[in-house]
Amino acid sequence: MNQRRACITAVGTHVPEKVLTNADLEKIVDTSDEWIRTRTGIERRHVVEPGTPTSEIAVAAAREALRRRGIGAGDLDLIIVATVTPDMIFPATACLVQDKLGATRAWGFDLSAACSGFLYALTTGAQFVQSGTHRRVLVIGADVMTAILDYEDRSTCVLFGDGAGAVLLEPGEGENGILDFSHEVDGSGACYLNMPGGGSLHPATRETVDARMHYIKQQGQHVFKYAVRKFAESAEKLLLRNDFTGTDVDLFVAHQANIRIIEAAQHRMGLPDVKVVKNIHEYGNTTAGTIPLALGTALDENRLSRGDLVLLTAVGAGFTVGSVLVRWSGVSWD
Numbered sequence: 001m002n003q004r005r006a007c008i009t010a011v012g013t014h015v016p017e018k019v020l021t022n023a024d025l026e027k028i029v030d031t032s033d034e035w036i037r038t039r040t041g042i043e044r045r046h047v048v049e050p051g052t053p054t055s056e057i058a059v060a061a062a063r064e065a066l067r068r069r070g071i072g073a074g075d076l077d078l079i080i081v082a083t084v085t086p087d088m089i090f091p092a093t094a095c096l097v098q099d100k101l102g103a104t105r106a107w108g109f110d111l112s113a114a115c116s117g118f119l120y121a122l123t124t125g126a127q128f129v130q131s132g133t134h135r136r137v138l139v140i141g142a143d144v145m146t147a148i149l150d151y152e153d154r155s156t157c158v159l160f161g162d163g164a165g166a167v168l169l170e171p172g173e174g175e176n177g178i179l180d181f182s183h184e185v186d187g188s189g190a191c192y193l194n195m196p197g198g199g200s201l202h203p204a205t206r207e208t209v210d211a212r213m214h215y216i217k218q219q220g221q222h223v224f225k226y227a228v229r230k231f232a233e234s235a236e237k238l239l240l241r242n243d244f245t246g247t248d249v250d251l252f253v254a255h256q257a258n259i260r261i262i263e264a265a266q267h268r269m270g271l272p273d274v275k276v277v278k279n280i281h282e283y284g285n286t287t288a289g290t291i292p293l294a295l296g297t298a299l300d301e302n303r304l305s306r307g308d309l310v311l312l313t314a315v316g317a318g319f320t321v322g323s324v325l326v327r328w329s330g331v332s333w334d
């Protein structure tokens with residue numbers, strides 16, 4: 001008997017129209033296009049108009065996925081939103097998305113795992129499909145990073161952008177679908193990348209605002225070294241467990257945090273450029289948005305075919321680490 005697998009049956013993406021180039025950032029902080037490009041691979045990022053919430057870009061991506069699949073929001077059973085920039089601390093952004101979409105039959109919740117959030121949400125959603133209890137699960141990765149960026153801190157504000165992506169999970173009985181995953185947490189890394197203010201540890205006060213605690217803080221070099229090591233480790237562990245090597249991978253879809261991190265993992269696995277998706281030059285790091293946006297780029301470039309072995313990998317604040325192996329089911333992309 002064939003095992004029931006969760007298949008990605010639709011992809012939708014959304015980035016805001018407004019673009020912030022490296023040259024624009026040169027006017028805001030002491031930086032240069034050359035520094036940003038050579039250290040990160042980023043050339044521009046898309047940013048929302050101030051006041052645009054995460055739910056808005058999440059809904060735009062979700063609508064694209066539903067349109068491509070030819071189903072209505074009323075057909076959804078569950079909505080999971082991965083984000084670190086929810087509209088509010090509560091209620092969950094998934095509730096706001098459910099309402100805006102009119103997904104009246106769906107329940108939902110948010111999941112917080114920073115840059116690994118989309119992969120954690122994908123894996124979580126897949127369990128509901130594989131168990132047979134849910135037929136249509138919408139998994140969204142969406143972040144408005146500009147809401148928590150300190151434009152006086154040149155070491156972080158140049159790295160991030162805003163964006164969202166959504167995938168639909170449905171059951172399939174054949175070889176295709178989500179094959180396996182490997183996730184890790186190393187909570188001792190929490191101090192290296194976080195937003196300290198606004199939670200129960202440091203509730204918002206005049207002092208927390210004055211101390212700029214409601215913005216992203218990171219020790220970039222430490223995060224960089226950890227990410228380089230863990231990207232390759234996580235990806236290789238998952239491949240090995242499934243009796244694959246880098247040669248079997250048709251497409252490596254990595255979290256887009258820094259081109260040097262992606263290329264280090266690419267070279268370690270011996271993957272040629274044609275097997276690696278890179279769109280960081282256009283979007284920067286959109287946190288939970290990067291992997292579905294990268295799937296969108298691969299589809300735009302006609303680089304995903306039914307039956308392809310796709311390896312998804314991310315490392316993020318926490319530290320969180322995740323890899324997911326997918327046998328691609330094929331989606332309509334127009």
Ligand SMILES: CC(C)(COP(=O)(O)OP(=O)(O)OC[C@H]1O[C@@H](n2cnc3c(N)ncnc32)[C@H](O)[C@@H]1OP(=O)(O)O)[C@@H](O)C(=O)NCCC(=O)NCCS
Nearest residue numbers: 031032035039115154155158220221223224257258315316
């Ligand atoms: C942030 C990052 C690009 C910095 O690159 P780096 O090569 O490690 O650079 P360093 O932090 O060592 O800084 C080198 C110098 O550049 C300076 N610098 C930092 N940001 C700069 C900027 N935007 N423009 C110009 N100079 C900058 C630093 O002040 C430092 O100057 P100094 O030597 O005079 O002190 C890199 O560490 C990185 O990508 N880290 C991971 C970040 C990440 O992906 N976070 C999300 C996790 S998923």
